[in-house]
Amino acid sequence: MDGPKARGGRKPLGVRWTEGVLRRPVRTLLVGTVAVIALALPALQLQLAVTDEGDSPTTTSSRQAYDLIGDAFGPGANGPLVILVEDDDPAAVRSTADTVRDRLGRVEGIADVGDVDVAEDGAAARIRIIPTTGPRTAETGSLVARLRTETARPAVAGGSQVAVTGLTAVSIDVADKLSGALVPFAVVVVGLSLLLLMIAFRSVAIPVKATVGFLLSVGAAFGATVAVFQWGWLAGVLGVSSPGPVASFMPIIVMAVLFGLAMDYEVFLVSAMREHYVRHRDARAAVVAGARDAARVVTAAALIMISVFVSFLFSHDADIMPIAFALAFGVLVDAFLVRMTLVPAVMALLGDRAWKLPRRLDRVLPHLDVEGGDLGTPDRPTLPLPVKSPAHTGG
Numbered sequence: 001m002d003g004p005k006a007r008g009g010r011k012p013l014g015v016r017w018t019e020g021v022l023r024r025p026v027r028t029l030l031v032g033t034v035a036v037i038a039l040a041l042p043a044l045q046l047q048l049a050v051t052d053e054g055d056s057p058t059t060t061s062s063r064q065a066y067d068l069i070g071d072a073f074g075p076g077a078n079g080p081l082v083i084l085v086e087d088d089d090p091a092a093v094r095s096t097a098d099t100v101r102d103r104l105g106r107v108e109g110i111a112d113v114g115d116v117d118v119a120e121d122g123a124a125a126r127i128r129i130i131p132t133t134g135p136r137t138a139e140t141g142s143l144v145a146r147l148r149t150e151t152a153r154p155a156v157a158g159g160s161q162v163a164v165t166g167l168t169a170v171s172i173d174v175a176d177k178l179s180g181a182l183v184p185f186a187v188v189v190v191g192l193s194l195l196l197l198m199i200a201f202r203s204v205a206i207p208v209k210a211t212v213g214f215l216l217s218v219g220a221a222f223g224a225t226v227a228v229f230q231w232g233w234l235a236g237v238l239g240v241s242s243p244g245p246v247a248s249f250m251p252i253i254v255m256a257v258l259f260g261l262a263m264d265y266e267v268f269l270v271s272a273m274r275e276h277y278v279r280h281r282d283a284r285a286a287v288v289a290g291a292r293d294a295a296r297v298v299t300a301a302a303l304i305m306i307s308v309f310v311s312f313l314f315s316h317d318a319d320i321m322p323i324a325f326a327l328a329f330g331v332l333v334d335a336f337l338v339r340m341t342l343v344p345a346v347m348a349l350l351g352d353r354a355w356k357l358p359r360r361l362d363r364v365l366p367h368l369d370v371e372g373g374d375l376g377t378p379d380r381p382t383l384p385l386p387v388k389s390p391a392h393t394g395g
Helices: 013-023 025-045 061-073 090-104 138-151 167-201 205-230 250-280 283-315 320-355 359-364
Strands: 081-086 110-118 124-131 161-165
Touching (some): 013 283, 013 320, 025 205, 025 320, 081 138, 081 167, 090 110, 090 124, 090 138, 124 138, 138 161, 138 167, 161 167, 167 205, 205 250, 205 320, 250 283, 283 320
Antiparallel strands (some): 081 124, 110 124
Protein backbone atom coordinates (compact mmCIF):
# COMPACT_ATOMS: atom_id res chain seq x y z
CA MET A 1 0.00 0.00 0.00
CA ASP A 2 1.45 3.32 -1.05
CA GLY A 3 1.03 6.22 1.29
CA PRO A 4 0.29 9.76 0.17
CA LYS A 5 3.05 11.54 -1.64
CA ALA A 6 4.54 14.74 -0.32
CA ARG A 7 5.41 17.68 -2.51
CA GLY A 8 7.84 16.69 -5.19
CA GLY A 9 6.34 13.17 -5.46
CA ARG A 10 8.11 11.74 -2.40
CA LYS A 11 6.45 9.80 0.40
CA PRO A 12 6.51 11.27 3.89
CA LEU A 13 9.66 10.55 5.86
CA GLY A 14 7.76 8.45 8.40
CA VAL A 15 6.46 6.16 5.65
CA ARG A 16 9.88 5.83 4.03
CA TRP A 17 11.50 5.09 7.40
CA THR A 18 8.91 2.44 8.23
CA GLU A 19 9.22 0.80 4.82
CA GLY A 20 12.98 0.64 5.36
CA VAL A 21 12.41 -1.05 8.73
CA LEU A 22 10.01 -3.56 7.16
CA ARG A 23 12.56 -4.57 4.55
CA ARG A 24 14.88 -5.91 7.29
CA PRO A 25 12.78 -6.30 10.45
CA VAL A 26 14.99 -8.93 12.11
CA ARG A 27 18.18 -6.95 11.68
CA THR A 28 16.48 -3.74 12.78
CA LEU A 29 15.06 -5.40 15.88
CA LEU A 30 18.37 -6.95 16.91
CA VAL A 31 20.49 -3.84 16.32
CA GLY A 32 17.96 -1.50 17.94
CA THR A 33 17.48 -3.71 21.00
CA VAL A 34 21.22 -4.12 21.52
CA ALA A 35 21.68 -0.34 21.23
CA VAL A 36 19.02 0.41 23.84
CA ILE A 37 20.37 -2.26 26.22
CA ALA A 38 23.87 -0.80 25.85
CA LEU A 39 22.50 2.63 26.79
CA ALA A 40 20.72 1.11 29.79
CA LEU A 41 23.67 -0.82 31.24
CA PRO A 42 25.07 2.11 33.30
CA ALA A 43 21.71 2.21 35.13
CA LEU A 44 22.89 -0.77 37.16
CA GLN A 45 25.20 1.63 38.99
CA LEU A 46 22.55 4.25 39.74
CA GLN A 47 23.14 5.85 43.15
CA LEU A 48 20.51 7.92 44.94
CA ALA A 49 20.88 10.51 47.68
CA VAL A 50 19.27 13.66 49.01
CA THR A 51 21.09 16.61 47.46
CA ASP A 52 22.87 19.20 49.58
CA GLU A 53 24.95 22.33 49.10
CA GLY A 54 27.71 20.24 47.56
CA ASP A 55 25.55 19.95 44.44
CA SER A 56 25.15 23.71 44.02
CA PRO A 57 27.09 25.59 41.32
CA THR A 58 30.63 26.53 42.35
CA THR A 59 29.81 30.23 41.89
CA THR A 60 27.33 30.28 44.80
CA SER A 61 28.41 31.31 48.29
CA SER A 62 26.81 28.23 49.87
CA ARG A 63 28.89 25.91 47.68
CA GLN A 64 32.06 27.85 48.39
CA ALA A 65 31.42 27.60 52.15
CA TYR A 66 30.73 23.88 51.74
CA ASP A 67 34.06 23.37 49.97
CA LEU A 68 35.96 25.46 52.54
CA ILE A 69 34.59 23.38 55.43
CA GLY A 70 35.43 20.16 53.63
CA ASP A 71 38.98 21.29 52.86
CA ALA A 72 39.62 22.51 56.40
CA PHE A 73 37.94 19.83 58.51
CA GLY A 74 37.48 16.92 56.12
CA PRO A 75 34.54 16.01 53.85
CA GLY A 76 32.61 14.44 56.72
CA ALA A 77 32.33 17.78 58.50
CA ASN A 78 29.57 18.74 56.06
CA GLY A 79 27.48 15.78 57.17
CA PRO A 80 27.96 14.92 60.83
CA LEU A 81 26.08 12.05 62.45
CA VAL A 82 24.47 11.98 65.89
CA ILE A 83 24.13 9.03 68.27
CA LEU A 84 21.09 9.53 70.51
CA VAL A 85 20.70 7.57 73.77
CA GLU A 86 17.39 7.60 75.67
CA ASP A 87 16.35 5.95 78.96
CA ASP A 88 14.12 6.74 81.94
CA ASP A 89 17.08 6.17 84.26
CA PRO A 90 19.64 9.03 84.04
CA ALA A 91 22.40 6.76 85.32
CA ALA A 92 21.66 4.23 82.57
CA VAL A 93 21.76 7.01 79.98
CA ARG A 94 25.23 8.12 81.07
CA SER A 95 26.56 4.58 81.33
CA THR A 96 25.23 3.57 77.90
CA ALA A 97 26.49 6.76 76.27
CA ASP A 98 30.01 6.20 77.66
CA THR A 99 29.99 2.58 76.45
CA VAL A 100 28.81 3.64 72.98
CA ARG A 101 31.47 6.37 72.78
CA ASP A 102 34.22 3.89 73.66
CA ARG A 103 33.02 1.52 70.95
CA LEU A 104 32.89 4.31 68.33
CA GLY A 105 36.63 4.82 68.58
CA ARG A 106 37.17 1.38 67.05
CA VAL A 107 34.73 1.78 64.16
CA GLU A 108 36.37 2.30 60.76
CA GLY A 109 35.22 5.34 58.81
CA ILE A 110 34.97 7.78 61.74
CA ALA A 111 37.28 10.79 61.75
CA ASP A 112 36.26 12.29 65.08
CA VAL A 113 33.98 11.46 68.02
CA GLY A 114 32.64 14.29 70.17
CA ASP A 115 31.99 14.34 73.89
CA VAL A 116 28.82 13.02 75.47
CA ASP A 117 26.21 15.78 75.84
CA VAL A 118 23.57 14.95 78.46
CA ALA A 119 20.16 16.64 78.55
CA GLU A 120 19.17 18.71 81.58
CA ASP A 121 16.72 16.07 82.83
CA GLY A 122 19.26 13.29 82.24
CA ALA A 123 16.82 11.26 80.13
CA ALA A 124 18.80 11.60 76.90
CA ALA A 125 22.36 12.01 75.68
CA ARG A 126 23.95 12.59 72.30
CA ILE A 127 27.34 11.99 70.72
CA ARG A 128 28.40 13.90 67.61
CA ILE A 129 30.39 11.95 64.98
CA ILE A 130 32.36 13.23 61.99
CA PRO A 131 32.72 10.58 59.24
CA THR A 132 35.83 10.39 57.08
CA THR A 133 33.73 10.61 53.89
CA GLY A 134 31.18 13.10 52.54
CA PRO A 135 27.46 12.92 53.25
CA ARG A 136 26.48 11.71 49.75
CA THR A 137 29.01 8.90 49.43
CA ALA A 138 28.24 5.20 49.58
CA GLU A 139 30.88 4.81 52.32
CA THR A 140 28.89 7.09 54.64
CA GLY A 141 25.76 5.07 53.99
CA SER A 142 27.63 1.89 54.90
CA LEU A 143 28.95 3.59 58.05
CA VAL A 144 25.40 4.46 59.16
CA ALA A 145 24.33 0.84 58.68
CA ARG A 146 27.34 -0.44 60.68
CA LEU A 147 26.73 2.04 63.50
CA ARG A 148 23.11 0.99 63.80
CA THR A 149 24.16 -2.64 64.00
CA GLU A 150 26.87 -1.98 66.57
CA THR A 151 24.93 0.35 68.85
CA ALA A 152 21.77 -1.77 68.82
CA ARG A 153 23.57 -4.79 70.35
CA PRO A 154 22.37 -5.57 73.91
CA ALA A 155 25.96 -5.65 75.14
CA VAL A 156 26.31 -2.00 74.16
CA ALA A 157 22.84 -0.53 74.54
CA GLY A 158 21.71 -2.54 77.55
CA GLY A 159 18.08 -1.57 78.08
CA SER A 160 18.43 1.92 76.61
CA GLN A 161 17.26 3.09 73.21
CA VAL A 162 20.14 4.00 70.91
CA ALA A 163 19.57 5.59 67.50
CA VAL A 164 21.77 6.95 64.72
CA THR A 165 20.28 10.21 63.45
CA GLY A 166 21.19 13.61 62.05
CA LEU A 167 20.42 15.18 58.70
CA THR A 168 22.80 12.86 56.84
CA ALA A 169 21.29 9.72 58.37
CA VAL A 170 17.76 10.96 57.65
CA SER A 171 18.72 11.67 54.03
CA ILE A 172 20.10 8.15 53.69
CA ASP A 173 16.86 6.73 55.12
CA VAL A 174 14.76 8.76 52.69
CA ALA A 175 16.84 7.56 49.73
CA ASP A 176 16.52 3.94 50.89
CA LYS A 177 12.74 4.25 51.27
CA LEU A 178 12.31 5.73 47.82
CA SER A 179 14.59 3.11 46.30
CA GLY A 180 12.56 0.37 47.97
CA ALA A 181 9.34 1.82 46.60
CA LEU A 182 10.67 1.84 43.02
CA VAL A 183 10.02 -1.84 42.27
CA PRO A 184 6.44 -1.96 43.65
CA PHE A 185 5.68 1.26 41.79
CA ALA A 186 7.02 -0.23 38.54
CA VAL A 187 4.97 -3.40 39.06
CA VAL A 188 1.75 -1.42 39.51
CA VAL A 189 2.45 0.79 36.50
CA VAL A 190 3.40 -2.11 34.24
CA GLY A 191 0.44 -4.20 35.40
CA LEU A 192 -2.06 -1.45 34.72
CA SER A 193 -0.55 -0.71 31.31
CA LEU A 194 -0.78 -4.37 30.31
CA LEU A 195 -4.42 -4.55 31.34
CA LEU A 196 -5.52 -1.29 29.72
CA LEU A 197 -3.72 -1.93 26.43
CA MET A 198 -5.08 -5.46 26.32
CA ILE A 199 -8.61 -4.07 26.66
CA ALA A 200 -8.01 -1.34 24.09
CA PHE A 201 -6.39 -3.40 21.34
CA ARG A 202 -7.78 -6.90 22.05
CA SER A 203 -4.31 -8.35 21.92
CA VAL A 204 -1.71 -9.92 24.18
CA ALA A 205 1.37 -9.27 22.06
CA ILE A 206 0.83 -5.51 21.74
CA PRO A 207 0.63 -4.77 25.52
CA VAL A 208 3.69 -6.94 26.18
CA LYS A 209 5.60 -5.21 23.39
CA ALA A 210 4.57 -1.76 24.62
CA THR A 211 5.58 -2.54 28.20
CA VAL A 212 8.95 -4.00 27.23
CA GLY A 213 9.60 -0.93 25.09
CA PHE A 214 8.76 1.35 28.02
CA LEU A 215 11.15 -0.53 30.32
CA LEU A 216 13.90 -0.26 27.69
CA SER A 217 13.30 3.49 27.38
CA VAL A 218 13.40 3.97 31.16
CA GLY A 219 16.60 1.92 31.37
CA ALA A 220 18.22 4.03 28.65
CA ALA A 221 17.16 7.24 30.42
CA PHE A 222 18.63 6.07 33.72
CA GLY A 223 21.79 4.80 32.03
CA ALA A 224 22.46 8.12 30.31
CA THR A 225 21.78 9.96 33.58
CA VAL A 226 24.35 7.83 35.38
CA ALA A 227 26.92 8.47 32.65
CA VAL A 228 26.47 12.24 32.81
CA PHE A 229 25.63 13.01 36.45
CA GLN A 230 27.63 10.27 38.22
CA TRP A 231 30.48 9.49 35.85
CA GLY A 232 30.86 13.06 34.59
CA TRP A 233 30.55 12.41 30.84
CA LEU A 234 29.74 15.73 29.15
CA ALA A 235 29.34 17.24 32.62
CA GLY A 236 31.17 20.40 31.65
CA VAL A 237 29.08 20.87 28.51
CA LEU A 238 25.80 20.46 30.39
CA GLY A 239 26.90 22.53 33.38
CA VAL A 240 26.97 19.73 35.96
CA SER A 241 28.97 21.25 38.79
CA SER A 242 29.59 18.17 40.94
CA PRO A 243 29.13 14.62 39.59
CA GLY A 244 27.73 12.23 42.17
CA PRO A 245 24.53 10.51 43.29
CA VAL A 246 21.33 11.94 41.85
CA ALA A 247 18.24 13.05 43.75
CA SER A 248 16.50 10.13 45.40
CA PHE A 249 13.06 11.01 44.02
CA MET A 250 14.31 11.21 40.41
CA PRO A 251 13.55 7.58 39.33
CA ILE A 252 9.90 7.66 40.42
CA ILE A 253 9.20 11.02 38.76
CA VAL A 254 10.93 9.99 35.54
CA MET A 255 9.14 6.63 35.41
CA ALA A 256 5.72 8.24 35.96
CA VAL A 257 6.11 11.00 33.37
CA LEU A 258 7.88 8.85 30.79
CA PHE A 259 5.24 6.13 31.16
CA GLY A 260 2.48 8.56 30.24
CA LEU A 261 4.36 9.91 27.23
CA ALA A 262 5.46 6.47 26.01
CA MET A 263 1.93 5.09 26.18
CA ASP A 264 0.66 8.15 24.30
CA TYR A 265 3.09 7.49 21.47
CA GLU A 266 2.18 3.79 21.50
CA VAL A 267 -1.54 4.51 21.28
CA PHE A 268 -1.04 7.05 18.49
CA LEU A 269 0.83 4.54 16.35
CA VAL A 270 -0.95 1.30 17.15
CA SER A 271 -4.49 2.71 17.04
CA ALA A 272 -3.79 3.94 13.50
CA MET A 273 -2.49 0.48 12.61
CA ARG A 274 -5.53 -1.18 14.16
CA GLU A 275 -7.97 1.06 12.31
CA HIS A 276 -6.43 -0.01 9.00
CA TYR A 277 -6.16 -3.67 10.03
CA VAL A 278 -9.82 -4.10 11.03
CA ARG A 279 -10.83 -2.67 7.66
CA HIS A 280 -8.43 -4.48 5.35
CA ARG A 281 -6.95 -7.40 7.35
CA ASP A 282 -3.49 -6.71 5.94
CA ALA A 283 -1.00 -6.68 8.82
CA ARG A 284 1.98 -5.38 6.86
CA ALA A 285 0.04 -2.59 5.15
CA ALA A 286 -1.42 -1.65 8.55
CA VAL A 287 2.08 -0.93 9.88
CA VAL A 288 2.79 1.45 7.00
CA ALA A 289 -0.63 3.06 7.41
CA GLY A 290 0.08 3.63 11.08
CA ALA A 291 3.31 5.42 10.21
CA ARG A 292 1.54 7.43 7.53
CA ASP A 293 -1.19 8.62 9.89
CA ALA A 294 0.68 8.98 13.20
CA ALA A 295 4.42 9.43 12.58
CA ARG A 296 4.17 13.19 12.20
CA VAL A 297 2.04 13.49 15.34
CA VAL A 298 4.50 11.42 17.38
CA THR A 299 7.48 13.32 15.99
CA ALA A 300 5.96 16.72 16.73
CA ALA A 301 4.85 15.70 20.23
CA ALA A 302 8.24 14.20 21.06
CA LEU A 303 10.20 17.22 19.80
CA ILE A 304 8.00 19.57 21.82
CA MET A 305 8.51 17.60 25.01
CA ILE A 306 12.26 17.24 24.43
CA SER A 307 12.53 21.02 23.97
CA VAL A 308 10.60 21.61 27.19
CA PHE A 309 12.76 19.24 29.21
CA VAL A 310 16.02 20.53 27.74
CA SER A 311 15.07 24.08 28.74
CA PHE A 312 15.10 23.00 32.40
CA LEU A 313 18.77 22.03 32.11
CA PHE A 314 19.62 25.74 32.13
CA SER A 315 18.25 26.08 35.66
CA HIS A 316 21.48 24.50 37.04
CA ASP A 317 19.43 23.12 39.92
CA ALA A 318 20.87 19.87 41.28
CA ASP A 319 17.41 18.37 41.82
CA ILE A 320 15.85 19.42 38.53
CA MET A 321 18.71 18.83 36.06
CA PRO A 322 18.90 15.00 36.33
CA ILE A 323 15.12 14.73 35.99
CA ALA A 324 15.03 17.03 32.96
CA PHE A 325 17.93 15.24 31.28
CA ALA A 326 16.49 11.78 31.93
CA LEU A 327 13.08 12.79 30.56
CA ALA A 328 14.53 14.45 27.46
CA PHE A 329 16.76 11.49 26.68
CA GLY A 330 14.03 8.99 27.53
CA VAL A 331 11.54 10.66 25.18
CA LEU A 332 14.16 10.77 22.42
CA VAL A 333 14.85 7.04 22.74
CA ASP A 334 11.24 6.02 23.22
CA ALA A 335 9.71 8.03 20.37
CA PHE A 336 12.31 7.56 17.67
CA LEU A 337 14.10 4.31 18.50
CA VAL A 338 11.46 2.26 20.32
CA ARG A 339 8.08 3.37 18.95
CA MET A 340 8.99 4.31 15.38
CA THR A 341 11.70 1.71 14.79
CA LEU A 342 11.37 -1.32 17.04
CA VAL A 343 7.55 -1.33 17.12
CA PRO A 344 7.15 -1.57 13.30
CA ALA A 345 9.80 -4.32 13.22
CA VAL A 346 7.99 -6.35 15.89
CA MET A 347 4.60 -5.81 14.26
CA ALA A 348 5.95 -6.95 10.90
CA LEU A 349 7.43 -10.11 12.41
CA LEU A 350 4.23 -10.94 14.30
CA GLY A 351 1.90 -10.29 11.37
CA ASP A 352 -1.72 -11.27 12.09
CA ARG A 353 -0.65 -12.82 15.40
CA ALA A 354 -0.17 -9.33 16.82
CA TRP A 355 -3.96 -8.86 16.83
CA LYS A 356 -4.94 -12.16 18.45
CA LEU A 357 -6.56 -12.48 21.88
CA PRO A 358 -7.37 -15.85 23.51
CA ARG A 359 -11.10 -16.52 23.64
CA ARG A 360 -11.17 -16.82 27.42
CA LEU A 361 -9.63 -13.39 27.83
CA ASP A 362 -11.87 -11.97 25.13
CA ARG A 363 -14.96 -13.08 27.06
CA VAL A 364 -13.68 -11.71 30.38
CA LEU A 365 -12.27 -8.35 29.30
CA PRO A 366 -14.68 -5.47 28.60
CA HIS A 367 -14.92 -4.24 25.03
CA LEU A 368 -13.65 -0.77 24.22
CA ASP A 369 -13.75 0.72 20.73
CA VAL A 370 -10.46 2.45 19.95
CA GLU A 371 -10.16 4.24 16.62
CA GLY A 372 -12.65 2.16 14.70
CA GLY A 373 -12.12 -1.18 16.37
CA ASP A 374 -15.83 -2.03 15.84
CA LEU A 375 -16.17 -0.80 12.31
CA GLY A 376 -16.41 -4.40 11.17
CA THR A 377 -15.84 -5.49 7.61
CA PRO A 378 -13.58 -3.81 5.04
CA ASP A 379 -14.79 -0.70 3.28
CA ARG A 380 -17.56 -1.29 0.82
CA PRO A 381 -17.42 0.52 -2.51
CA THR A 382 -19.85 3.39 -2.62
CA LEU A 383 -22.04 4.05 -5.64
CA PRO A 384 -21.39 7.32 -7.51
CA LEU A 385 -24.01 10.01 -7.08
CA PRO A 386 -26.04 10.80 -10.19
CA VAL A 387 -24.88 13.87 -12.05
CA LYS A 388 -27.41 16.07 -13.80
CA SER A 389 -26.81 16.92 -17.41
CA PRO A 390 -26.43 20.54 -18.54
CA ALA A 391 -29.94 20.34 -20.06
CA HIS A 392 -31.48 19.77 -16.65
CA THR A 393 -29.48 22.56 -15.03
CA GLY A 394 -30.29 25.13 -17.63
CA GLY A 395 -26.72 25.24 -18.89
